[in-house]
Amino acid sequence: MDITFDQVSYVYQPGSPFEHRALQDISFSIQSGSFVAIIGHTGSGKSTLLQHLNGLMQPTSGRVSVGPYDMEAGKKNKRLRELREKVGVVFQYPEHQLFEETVSKDIAFGPENFGVEEQEIQTRITEAVRATGLSEELLERSPFDLSGGQMRRVAISGVLAMNPEVLVLDEPTAGLDPSGQREIMDMFHNLHKEKQLTTVLVTHSMEDALKYADHIIILNNGEMYREGTPLEIFKQKEALEAVQLDVPEVIEFLAKVEEKMNIRLPYEGQSVAELAKDLARMVKGGRDLE
Amino acid sequence: MSHFPGNSQLSRGGEELEKNQIEFRNVSFRYHDEAPWVLRDVSFKIDADEWVAIIGHNGSGKSTIAKLMNGLLFPQEGEILVSGQKVEPDTIWDVRKQVGMVFQNPDNQFVGTTVRDDVAFGMENHGMPRELMVERIRESLQAVSMTDYERQEPHRLSGGQKQRVAIASVLAVSPKYIILDEATAMLDPKGRKEIMQTIRDVQGARNLSLITITHDLQEVTQADRVIVMNNGEVWMEGTPRDIFSEKDRLIDIGLDTPFISKLADELMNAGLTISREPLNHQELLEELWTLHSTK
Incomplete structure (x- = not known):
């Protein structure tokens, strides 16, 4: 589903001494089927923005559209329920929200609430645990007897069982070990492609933004700071540092190579092996010329 | 699978x-009694002034080690010695002053309503006189650059x-050992850098052992020594x-290596000779520079 923000502002506790403007005049469009990363330091407005995507928050001014659903300041949206069926949100540390007696009941909770038929729910549970890599043997266990990594996968399965068209991910890999992080992100990326989802990822990891996203939005103090493709964004080292963000390590290292050795090797999404081949050739090339 | 490189403490020995x-x-x-073993026959030593990183997949037993070190849990088999004192229910208050x-x-x-109160809390628990507390609050906030x-x-x-501030509260009690159990996991990149800088400063200035439990590989490269846990066992030390x-x-x-280490590996596959495993950008750049300028 296409997502559009049109001059969206959001103010917490307006008119009180605690008034705080969390989003300021934000406009952007995300095409259906894109994988978008939203980055920015803590307090930049990422979480506030994210909560507009499924109508948990309504703009103080401006308009948010997600597919056919509009949320406009001052107007009541009667189709929030439909919107929430289409937009799946994986919040930070989603395993803290598990509550049912068994894994399968926990996964079924969302679709049951939206009146999905029993047989269809069973199919969805099977698909969801397959996607998240949970063994079906765990379905009748209590989610609280599982490891942290497994609990995270149960919580994510619950969101997937809603069959969302838009997937919103708020730092989905925080606290996982390196292989757990890779597995979860690869899984979301595969689902994104297979089911042609529109995916919005909030992340602190520039590496993940570079690896998975096709579009990046940077927020700073509630305002849109930059947007563009990962390669466009990560060329702007100084602009990123000005808002306390880093460039991904591969780009940083190549910049140092250029500075120190005058070897220019632009990053264009090459794998580490491809980069190494080019770099080795150029390093040796220097020797051959002399 | 596990192997232990020569243990240098043995030769130094001594009380x-x-x-x-x-x-x-x-x-x-x-x-x-019926639960699976979380740790199995784990032995290691952590020296004074040493920074040891403990890594391992989720569920490998890392955090259990931390809880055993200051008596939040007790082992069924084996023993844990902190400064030569066995950790058991009778000694935990002594142990916790040190860890x-x-x-x-x-x-x-x-727990406190101000940063100052919070740093004071641990000292109050240890019954420290007021003048000393005021002094310690100042010192420890200074150590983490939070005086303002x-x-x-x-x-x-x-x-x-x-x-x-949490680190300052710990420092105020003057422990010999500080354990950071995934203390940077929930922070943004800027927060992580702040903490890592603080840790380095504190470790440089005081005679402390640091034990960091982490998934962050960048953090691991800065430690003196690493203990790798796998399925409740020490898998490697080095x-x-x-x-x-x-x-x-x-x-x-279930672990990974830092980017720079992967790149070095691929550079070797591509025919370059890298003389030692690089830990940071500077080390790999120096290797490349040598290769580039050698005739």
């Missing part, structure tokens, strides 16, 4: 050293600032350089 060590002797632990802990979630470790925030309410601080040269095996047990 004095033991006084400033944490030692695990054949420790096994499980949560109850400070900083946990993952910055929001779960505040003494009167602030903790909830108004950023995640990185909160964790620095310097970061030793550890990260075991790339394929690390990936097999």
Whole structure:
């Protein structure tokens, strides 16, 4: 589903001494089927923005559209329920929200609430645990007897069982070990492609933004700071540092190579092996010329 | 699978050293009688002034080790010695004066209404005289660069600032050992940098042993020594350089190597000679520079 923000502002506790403007005049469009990363330091407005995507928050001014659903300041949206069926949100540390007696009941909770038929729910549970890599043997266990990594996968399965068209991910890999992080992100990326989802990822990891996203939005103090493709964004080292963000390590290292050795090797999404081949050739090339 | 590189402490030996060590002797632990073992026959030593990183996949037993070190849990088998004293229910108050802990979630470790009160809390528990407390608050906030925030309410601080205050609270009690249990996991990149800088400063300035439990590989490269846990057992012990040269095996047990280490590996595959496993950009750049300028 296409997502559009049109001059969206959001103010917490307006008119009180605690008034705080969390989003300021934000406009952007995300095409259906894109994988978008939203980055920015803590307090930049990422979480506030994210909560507009499924109508948990309504703009103080401006308009948010997600597919056919509009949320406009001052107007009541009667189709929030439909919107929430289409937009799946994986919040930070989603395993803290598990509550049912068994894994399968926990996964079924969302679709049951939206009146999905029993047989269809069973199919969805099977698909969801397959996607998240949970063994079906765990379905009748209590989610609280599982490891942290497994609990995270149960919580994510619950969101997937809603069959969302838009997937919103708020730092989905925080606290996982390196292989757990890779597995979860690869899984979301595969689902994104297979089911042609529109995916919005909030992340602190520039590496993940570079690896998975096709579009990046940077927020700073509630305002849109930059947007563009990962390669466009990560060329702007100084602009990123000005808002306390880093460039991904591969780009940083190549910049140092250029500075120190005058070897220019632009990053264009090459794998580490491809980069190494080019770099080795150029390093040796220097020797051959002399 | 596990192997132990030569243990240098053995040759140095002596009572004095033991006084400033944490030692695990054949420790096994499980949560109850029918539960699977979380730790199996774990032995290692952590020396004074040493920074040791403990890494391992989720569920490998890392955090259990931390909880055993300051008596939040007790082992079924084996023993744990902190400065030569066995950790058991009777000694935990002595042990906890020496072993400070900083946990993952910055929001779960505040008790005071101001930064100052919070740092004072631990000392009050240890019955410290007021003049000494005032002095210690000043010193420890200075050590983490948070002096200007003494009167602030903790909830108004950023995640990185909160964790620095948590470190100050631990420092104020003058422990010999500080354990950081995934203390940077919930922070943004800026917060992580702040904490890592603080840790380096503190370790440089005081005679402290640091034990950091982490998934962050960048953090691991800065430690003196690394203990790798796998399924409740010590899988490998060594310097970061030793550890990260075991790339394929690390990936097999759910871990990973830093980018720079992967790049060095691929550069060797592409025919370059890299003389030693690089730990940071500077080291790899120097290798490349040498190759580039050699005729």
